[in-house]
Amino acid sequence: MRKYREEIEKYIDEHTNEMVEDIKRLCAINSERSEYVEGAPFGDGPRKALVLALDMADKYGFDITNYDNYAGAIDLNKKAKGLDILAHLDVVPAGEGWSVTNPFEPKVEDGKIYGRGTSDDKGPAVAALYALRAVKELGIPVKKNARLVLGTDEECGSACIKYYYTKEKQAPMTFSPDGEFPVVNIEKGQLQGEFLAAVEDAGDKRLVSIDAGTKVNVVPPKAKAVIEGFSVDEVEKEAKKVTKETGIKFAYDLEPVFEITAMGANAHASTPQMGNNAITGLLELLSRLKFSPSNKIETLKKLYKLMPHGDTSGEALGIAVKDEKSGELTLAFSMLDLKDNRLHGFFDCRIPVSGDGDKILETVKKKFKGIDVELLNDTVKLPHEVDANSPFIKTLLSIYEDYTGLKGECIAMGGGTYVHDIENGVAFGAVFPGTDTKMHGADEFVVIDELVAAAKIFAQSIVELCE
Template structure:
């Protein structure tokens, strides 16, 4: 019902939708320091303000929850469906070639720029789905609410703020994954650990190492400073190690010191196997250098034994596992700071349905303790699963099949979305299963036609669930 009208409307507004996506993606909305009235900094505040102004200009009723979250309502009836999207982004990172991170461009059927796929593009596609239903005057007996958050990438404190005063809708989907329907999300352990030791002045030594961008990003480029090693030796070891790690090592001499930069491939921490971790690659390189034996080197050697380069399944930590529904456990070593007297690090592990605190958390805690590290976590995030036979899921899959001609099915993902803690929440779109849109990496993009068909599918879902 209304399929022809929906398709014609979205096609007629395609260019306008792309312009609105670019409008939001020009704003650097990564989390920044708090300012009064701006809980996540000026970038997130600007993106939220712009998005709500956009929605209001199209005739929607909007609400702003203390600049944590904004909402867009289709009508004033009881809400049946929440669409949960976010406007914050991860930092730009290195290695962009198609465009500058916050200068979105449309070319070759794709829209490039930070946030185009995660999650500003899908958020605008959702808004246009609501526009289609509204402007076509399709009668509804229930409301749909678009919820626009601003802290999804850094812990979702925005949504906690929102749900402290609002209740969940009976059904929720987040366009922050992939089609068809992601009804299973892995649990998680963001392992935060430390170690301390007596400093040493012996040369050669590591002077400084502070690597990583965010806990949920596989580092693509990291650096360290070493002292007391000749350039010829540094380059010789780099040539030898690169064969094993596939990491490129750049060396810049500054007097007696050298800055070593490891260049790998960034990725989302939920799919670490798709990247090449520059942090673990840098550790591998440093430990091949003729460093003076000292507690720092001993602890770094133990750390690399626990999370070696290329181990993205937690085998060395003793937590490799998997199941048919949610797949294998994944592990990404994402943050590390090393000084002359200690270290602090964090890894991101996505844990399948078969995981629990006994077979993951306690195992890691013991392994690390045995090697002199303290794991500071006392709990882990449980997995999330929604019944694939519910009417909600069936309605989503029917809409997907109707607009794509593809078979709908339920999927599992490692990345936790906004709906992870919602009873009846799933991820739904906005990219096709085979599309790697470089989420969290350089040259992030969304396929234009995938955003267009997403808007059509979302509009149909609104009609089917809220009529």
């Protein structure tokens, strides 16, 4: 039996209901990033979530610091830096397709909490807070400080944590409960590509506009196009074939314009194979319709050939690569806007540790230039890796094994977390192996028993890493 384990488990079990209620309170706030307002750099929702979380910690007797509503910190004590835990309170857009509850009306059902942010990342953030509470209220002696840092812009570039680190230094060890168990010691590199093209239109059968996608790191579940000169029968004949081949469904609105809506399934851009991309499904249909010849249609067809439906590994672009450590490259065509003869879009590419980011960037630029589309990006985020044999990681894995009875091992993921640029930072939970929490999708949830287990693991980790 690990030292203090019995006390930690008893404490978390006794405070589970309280923890669930705190999660529900936080998840009732729509903290999607919005326009800047004074005192709220990422909009009022993220600010409200941060203020509430810090108020909770203050009520529980912790010293708190608010870094200009970019981020907040909750300290176990006033001793030297030992461990930072980085979590975030902002969320991706709610999206559509929710069936269990409304996105910001958290609901407990069948041992799960449903709602946007329950898994990513408000639930794990509160679990980390309760881990700190356990150590504090049980009076477990530690020699160093553990600090919970709460950001408000992780989903849109992590400007919050960049600001935080202009004010504070990194701790000797850092983990983020914004990934998976056991320990994520490798995060793939990333190219979030933005592209632009001027196109020309002609003829009676025209593609007027496309509006698809909401965030670069989300596989879009819906994509819309407005066309002219077609009958519903013409479109539906081809649409039925596409639906049969891809699973993408289509709906039509004839007034005041002929609008086609493609409906797929969203997913995180780091795991595009888990979704069904509505943009590429829509382009598959449009490429089959007999539009009047134009530069616009030809450019769109050529672009689609580079990122066709179902190609989530970059084969058509000529950038596919994989390795044993971190798996294969992933590619998600995530946003597309066509309006007034201006084509503008984004894709998200996650690169394994063996991938040459600069070579991949140059390959994409060359392929896009060949179809008269300009790639606006000129940088690639490098992969992140922490030595799997370090005492820090070995401690985390040992605790995970003891508390779960499952094998502790290092894993790689495509998703980028706060620790991507932290020298000794890893993702540690809070999702358990085999659980799909529908993160970034409709009916996102967290399993209460798993979050309770995570809180216990976090508390034990604080004790042993700061002892």
